[in-house]
Amino acid sequence: MRTADKQIADILVRYGEPFGGNVWRVQGTAVIYHKTLERIAAQAGIVFEPPTIIRAERDEAVILVTGRLPGTKPGTERVEWSMGEALVNVNYRVSGKQAAYVYAMAEKRGKDRVILKLIELHGLVYSEEEADEFRAHQIPVRAVDEDFEEAPAFDDVTEAEGDLKRRIDEAETINAVTDLMLDGATQAILAAMPPGTRDEVRDYAKARLVALGWPKRSGRKNAA
Numbered sequence: 001m002r003t004a005d006k007q008i009a010d011i012l013v014r015y016g017e018p019f020g021g022n023v024w025r026v027q028g029t030a031v032i033y034h035k036t037l038e039r040i041a042a043q044a045g046i047v048f049e050p051p052t053i054i055r056a057e058r059d060e061a062v063i064l065v066t067g068r069l070p071g072t073k074p075g076t077e078r079v080e081w082s083m084g085e086a087l088v089n090v091n092y093r094v095s096g097k098q099a100a101y102v103y104a105m106a107e108k109r110g111k112d113r114v115i116l117k118l119i120e121l122h123g124l125v126y127s128e129e130e131a132d133e134f135r136a137h138q139i140p141v142r143a144v145d146e147d148f149e150e151a152p153a154f155d156d157v158t159e160a161e162g163d164l165k166r167r168i169d170e171a172e173t174i175n176a177v178t179d180l181m182l183d184g185a186t187q188a189i190l191a192a193m194p195p196g197t198r199d200e201v202r203d204y205a206k207a208r209l210v211a212l213g214w215p216k217r218s219g220r221k222n223a224a
Contacts, residue, residue, distance in 0.1 A: 004030065004124055008124055011120060011121055014119075015039070015043045015044060015119070025194045025197060027194065028194070028197065028200070029126060030126065031126055031128050032126070032128065034129050037112050037115045044118070044119065046068065046115060046118055047067065048065060048066065048067045048068075048114070049068070051063045051084075052064040052066075057102075059088040059100065060087040061102040061103045063106045063107055064083055065083075065114050066079065067081070067111070067115065069119075078118055080118050082114045083110060084109035084113065085106055086102040092105050108129045160192075160193065161193065161197055164189065164190075164204075165204050168180065168208050171212075177205055177209050178209075181202075190202070
């Protein structure tokens with residue numbers, strides 16, 4: 001598991017939430033479910049102040065959200081604020097006859113950002129509500145009584161990434177790295193990975209090639 005993912009997982013477990021089934025990646029960016037953040041807020045005892053409406057239009061809403069996280073001792077309460085915004089056909093898209101709920105979306109985004117700040121995940125992971133493309137690449141929604149020990153798709157990707165990197169490290173020649181990366185099975189594994197993860201593995205292979213003295217006239221095709 002990459003360092004950032006472990007940091008995310010360590011924080012999530014404090015609130016009884018597993019990494020697998022809650023987090024996925026879109027072009028390398030870690031994304032988390034809105035409902036997961038709602039559960040974490042309840043578990044942590046985060047309290048939100050009434051939102052302040054900054055802008056209110058038919059197709060646009062901008063809301064200031066403030067949240068408070070109780071401290072373990074008096075005077076250690078933490079307070080964070082953030083803006084939530086939604087503008088139809090700019091950062092909030094609706095299709096067909098779907099109604100546009102700009103205020104609800106702005107509130108969701110603002111609250112999610114505040115939660116991420118309060119639990120110290122801001123900058124490491126983003127809410128699914130931040131962008132349409134995040135929701136388009138969601139992992140399957142898990143049932144309430146699902147066995148969390150079962151490995152979800154994202155964990156499979158992480159395991160495959162780690163295995164490929166290990167095999168790259170074990171390759172002792174430029175040709176060995178090239179053969180590994182051009183192998184049909186390897187190509188199939190890479191094709192199933194999110195773009196960001198796939199690029200990271202390829203960059204890892206390039207770094208290994210450089211460490212082995214590449215580029216050289218090996219008469220072989222470039223693995224990257």
